[in-house]
Amino acid sequence: MLDSAPGLFVALEGSGVGQAIRQSTWIYMAANVGHILALAVFAGAVAVLDLRMAGAFAATSPGHVLSCARRVVVAAFLGLVLTGAILFTAEASHVIMNRVFQFKLALIALGLLNVALFEIFTAPKVRELPPLAPLPAAAKRAGIASIAIWLMVAASGRSIAYF
Amino acid sequence: MTRYLLLAAVFALAGPAAAHHGWGSYDAAKPVTVTGPILTSKYENPHATLTVKGSDKEWTITLAPTSRMGNRGAQAAVVAVGRTVSAYGYPSTVEKDEMRAERITIDGKTYEMR
Numbered sequence: 230m231l232d233s234a235p236g237l238f239v240a241l242e243g244s245g246v247g248q249a250i251r252q253s254t255w256i257y258m259a260a261n262v263g264h265i266l267a268l269a270v271f272a273g274a275v276a277v278l279d280l281r282m283a284g285a286f287a288a289t290s291p292g293h294v295l296s297c298a299r300r301v302v303v304a305a306f307l308g309l310v311l312t313g314a315i316l317f318t319a320e321a322s323h324v325i326m327n328r329v330f331q332f333k334l335a336l337i338a339l340g341l342l343n344v345a346l347f348e349i350f351t352a353p354k355v356r357e358l359p360p361l362a363p364l365p366a367a368a369k370r371a372g373i374a375s376i377a378i379w380l381m382v383a384a385s386g387r388s389i390a391y392f
Numbered sequence: 393m394t395r396y397l398l399l400a401a402v403f404a405l406a407g408p409a410a411a412h413h414g415w416g417s418y419d420a421a422k423p424v425t426v427t428g429p430i431l432t433s434k435y436e437n438p439h440a441t442l443t444v445k446g447s448d449k450e451w452t453i454t455l456a457p458t459s460r461m462g463n464r465g466a467q468a469a470v471v472a473v474g475r476t477v478s479a480y481g482y483p484s485t486v487e488k489d490e491m492r493a494e495r496i497t498i499d500g501k502t503y504e505m506r
Contacts, residue, residue, distance in 0.1 A: 250437070254459050257437035319437065391416065 234322035242321040250319045260315035267308030268383060274301035275379050282347075282355070282372030284364060291364060292356040329392045333385040340378040347371040418482035418492045426451045426491065427478040435461075435468035444477055452490040453479050456505040466496070466503040475499075 241247060250256050278298035281291055317324055324330050351367045358364065426446040434441045440455040455461060455471070471477065481493035493505045 251434075252436055254437075254462065258457065258459055 234325050238321040238325045241318055242323075244318075247318050247321065250315055256315065257319055260312045264309060264312040264316060267305050267312055268386075271302060271305035271309055272379065272383065274298045274305060275375065278302060279372035279375045282364060282368040283376075284369060288360050290360050291358050291362075291368075295352065295355060324389065327389055327392060329385050329388045333382055333389070336378055336382045336385060340375065340382060343371060343374050343378060347375075417484060417486045419485050420482050422483060423480060423494075424483055424491060425478060425480045426453065428476065430471060430473050430475050430477055433468070433471050433473050435471065440471065442471060442477065442479075444479065449489055451479075452487070453477075453481070453496075454490065454492045455496065461503070461505070464503050465501070466498075470498055470503070471496070481505075 250260075275298075277286075278295060280286065281289065281294045281298070286294065347368075351365060351371055354365055355368050426444055428445040428447065431443045431445055431450065435458055437458055440458055440461055442453045442455065444451050444453055455466075458468075461467070461471075475498055478497040479491070479493040480495050480497075481491045484490040484492065495502055495504050495506075497503075
């Protein structure tokens with residue numbers, strides 16, 4: 230464990246961009262509000278996608294639900310990354326050393342790994358299945374893991390301020 | 393599946409519940425009043441901060457987000473270097489010589505930070 234932040238993050242926080250974020254009356258606040266809104270949209274779309282993969286809404290076409298929800302998930306995730314980067318930059322040297330933030334980054338990596346494995350191995354098998362067809366066990370597992378991981382990401386994100 | 397969802401819900405709720413509240417790392421049982429000249433003033437987000445030469449030592453005083461301070465009349469010029477401030481608040485249990493202000497008084501005018 231390092232005692233102080235790597236120079237990169239000290240430099241990021243001290244940069245003109247970092248200063249501008251802190252000194253603006255509205256940028257930090259807007260990023261904070263935007264992060265929550267993006268999270269709400271992300272969680273909603275993730276829930277639809279993952280619950281379908283877990284076997285809910287069986288009368289819908291899994292491939293159709295997957296492709297529709299995925300578009301929203303990706304857009305909301307980009308919104309989360311953008312607003313999160315703004316919040317991070319303002320206090321980079323402190324936040325990078327925060328244990329809960331490090332845990333959150335690891336969880337995000339785990340969530341993205343789950344997405345990659347699902348997209349490569351499972352999604353192609355699900356895409357052409359008709360409504361009411363049983364889904365592969367891998368789809369169920371991926372869906373349930375995804376919900377659990379992203380909820381934990383959200384919980385750890387909110388907890389950064391308290392550790 | 394119900395079992396997994398319950399597990400996920402427990403994780404989601406356990407995180408925030410186990411965490412300290414933002415005021416949890418300040419000792420509300422030992423309020424202090426720090427009075428003295430402002431040595432440095434950072435009017436920045438997420439919280440404005442001052443360093444103040446108190447009678448006992450130099451304190452770092454955490455204030456509020458700048459938009460809230462502005463709304464309550466405490467613009468950057470109000471908490472400028474050299475002015476005398478009296479800050480009532482709670483000492484940090486984590487950071488040495490840091491306190492979080494509940495309210496500050498400058499030139500006879502009091503500004504609430506919460």
